[in-house]
Amino acid sequence: MAPQKKNKKKEQKEELQKRNSKDVASKDETAQFIAQLKKEGMLGDIYKKIDFISSGSWVINRLIGDGSHKGVPGGFPRGYITEIFGDESCGKTTLALHAAKEAQLAGETVIYADFEHSLRTQYQYIKNIGLDVNPPKFIHLVPTNFEDGVKKIGEALIAFKPALIIIDSVTTMVPKATISASAETETQIGRQAKLVGTFLNWISKYLERYNTSLLLLNQLRSKIKTSMYETGPNEDTSGGRAPKFFATLRIRMRPKEQEKIKEKSVITGVAEDKAVNQTIKVTVVKNKLDLPFKSGPIYIAFGQGIDNIMSIISLAEGKGILKKGGAGYYEWKDPEGKYSFRIQSKQNVKKHLEENPEVLKAMQPYLIPTQDNNELKKLKEELKSKGENITDDEKKTLLKLEGMDLESDKNNEDVSSELSEEDMGAMQSLKELTGDIDTKE
Numbered sequence: 140m141a142p143q144k145k146n147k148k149k150e151q152k153e154e155l156q157k158r159n160s161k162d163v164a165s166k167d168e169t170a171q172f173i174a175q176l177k178k179e180g181m182l183g184d185i186y187k188k189i190d191f192i193s194s195g196s197w198v199i200n201r202l203i204g205d206g207s208h209k210g211v212p213g214g215f216p217r218g219y220i221t222e223i224f225g226d227e228s229c230g231k232t233t234l235a236l237h238a239a240k241e242a243q244l245a246g247e248t249v250i251y252a253d254f255e256h257s258l259r260t261q262y263q264y265i266k267n268i269g270l271d272v273n274p275p276k277f278i279h280l281v282p283t284n285f286e287d288g289v290k291k292i293g294e295a296l297i298a299f300k301p302a303l304i305i306i307d308s309v310t311t312m313v314p315k316a317t318i319s320a321s322a323e324t325e326t327q328i329g330r331q332a333k334l335v336g337t338f339l340n341w342i343s344k345y346l347e348r349y350n351t352s353l354l355l356l357n358q359l360r361s362k363i364k365t366s367m368y369e370t371g372p373n374e375d376t377s378g379g380r381a382p383k384f385f386a387t388l389r390i391r392m393r394p395k396e397q398e399k400i401k402e403k404s405v406i407t408g409v410a411e412d413k414a415v416n417q418t419i420k421v422t423v424v425k426n427k428l429d430l431p432f433k434s435g436p437i438y439i440a441f442g443q444g445i446d447n448i449m450s451i452i453s454l455a456e457g458k459g460i461l462k463k464g465g466a467g468y469y470e471w472k473d474p475e476g477k478y479s480f481r482i483q484s485k486q487n488v489k490k491h492l493e494e495n496p497e498v499l500k501a502m503q504p505y506l507i508p509t510q511d512n513n514e515l516k517k518l519k520e521e522l523k524s525k526g527e528n529i530t531d532d533e534k535k536t537l538l539k540l541e542g543m544d545l546e547s548d549k550n551n552e553d554v555s556s557e558l559s560e561e562d563m564g565a566m567q568s569l570k571e572l573t574g575d576i577d578t579k580e
Contacts (some may be wrong), residue, residue, distance in 0.1 A: 190217040195237025204429030210507035218347035224357040225392035247302030254311040293569035308356040310377040332379025389425035434511035
C-alpha cells in the first residue's frame with residue numbers, strides 16, 4: 140500500500156507543477172499582450188489627467204468643471220470635441236477667439252478653419268481681444284469646400300500638433316458636389332451630415348494622440364416639417380447627429396438682453412440708441428466631465444470681448460447674492476462679515492471690484508453655478524413631445540432627467556520636416572479618409 144501512496148503524491152505534485160507552469164505561461168502571455176497594446180498605442184488610461192484650455196470666461200470654466208463635481212473650474216478638454224451652438228450674433232466666435240488667446244498664452248499653436256471666410260472682417264476686434272494672428276502661432280485656413288478643408292485640417296493637425304482647432308462653422312462645411320450642382324440638379328439628401336460623421340469619426344481618434352481640443356461652432360436652423368402638427372423641436376443644429384454624438388461638451392448660447400446708450404449719430408446728427416454690450420445665457424446641455432445643464436450669464440462688450448467682472452456681477456444678481464434696490468443701488472454683504480458695499484449702477488460696482496480684488500475674491504465662492512431647473516424642464520418637455528419618434532439615446536436622456544435630483548449641486552514643438560512613424564500612420568489614415576469621402580460623392 141505504501142508505494143501506491145507515494146505514486147499518488149508524486150502524481151499530485153506533478154499536476155500542481157503543471158498548473159503552476161500554465162499559470163506562469165498565462166501571466167507571461169497576458170503581460171506580452173499588454174506590452175503589445177502599449178506599443179501600438181491602444182492601451183487606454185482612464186486615470187490620466189485631462190488638460191484644459193481656458194475658455195477665457197470665469198463663468199464658463201465653472202459651468203464646465205474639471206470632472207471632480209466640486210465646482211472646480213475646468214475649460215475645453217484637450218483630446219476631445221466641444222460643440223458651441225446658438226443663434227446668429229450670440230457670441231460663438233467671440234468665445235472661440237478668447238479660447239484661442241488662452242491657448243497662445245500657454246505657448247501653444249491654434250488652427251482656425253474659417254469656412255465662413257469672415258475672420259478678416261473682424262481684424263480690429265481680434266486685435267482688441269489680444270490674439271496674435273501670425274503664423275505659426277495662429278494658422279488661418281480658408282477652405283472653399285468640405286473635402287479640401289478636411290484634408291488641410293488633418294495635415295495641419297499632424298504637422299503642428301496644435302492645442303486647439305476651431306471650425307467656424309459646421310453649417311458652412313459644404314461638399315464639393317453641393318457647390319458645383321446647378322439649381323436644377325437634385326442633390327443627395329443628408330450628404331453633408333454623412334461627410335461630417337465620417338470626418339468626426341476619423342479626427343476623434345487622433346485628438347487624444349496629439350492632445351488637441353476641437354471646437355465646432357454650429358448654428359441653429361429651422362427644421363423642415365411636413366405638417367404644422369408634427370411633434371418635436373422646430374430648430375436643430377447642422378451636420379446631422381454626429382456632432383451631438385462625438386462632442387464631450389455641448390454649449391448652447393442664447394442672447395438675453397442688450398444695453399443701449401443714447402449717442403449722437405455721426406451720419407444724421409440725431410441722438411440714436413447704440414447697443415454697447417449684451418448678456419448671453421450659456422448652458423452646458425451635454426457634459427461628460429461634470430454635471431450637465433448648468434447655466435450662467437456672460438457679458439460681452441461690443442468691440443472688446445468677454446468682460447469677466449461684469450459676467451460675475453450678472454451671475455451674482457441672478458443668484459440673488461447681489462441685491463438690487465431702488466434708484467439702481469446694488470448691495471452685497473459678506474456672510475463672514477469682512478466686506479460689504481452698497482453702490483449705485485453696475486459700472487460703479489465693476490469699478491469697485493476692479494479696485495478691490497480682495498472683495499471680488501470673497502464673492503466668488505458663493506457664485507458656483509448649479510443646474511438650471513428651467514433648462515431641464517424645457518428639455519424634458521421637448522423629448523416627451525416627440526412621442527413615438529423619440530430615439531433610443533433620447534429615451535435614455537429622458538429617463539436620466541426624470542430620475543435626476545435637481546437639488547444636487549508643451550511649449551511649442553518645432554514643425555519637423557520629417558514625420559515620425561506615428562505621424563506617417565496618421566497621414567496614411569487621413570489619405571484613406573479623404574479617399575473614402577471622395578468615393579461618397
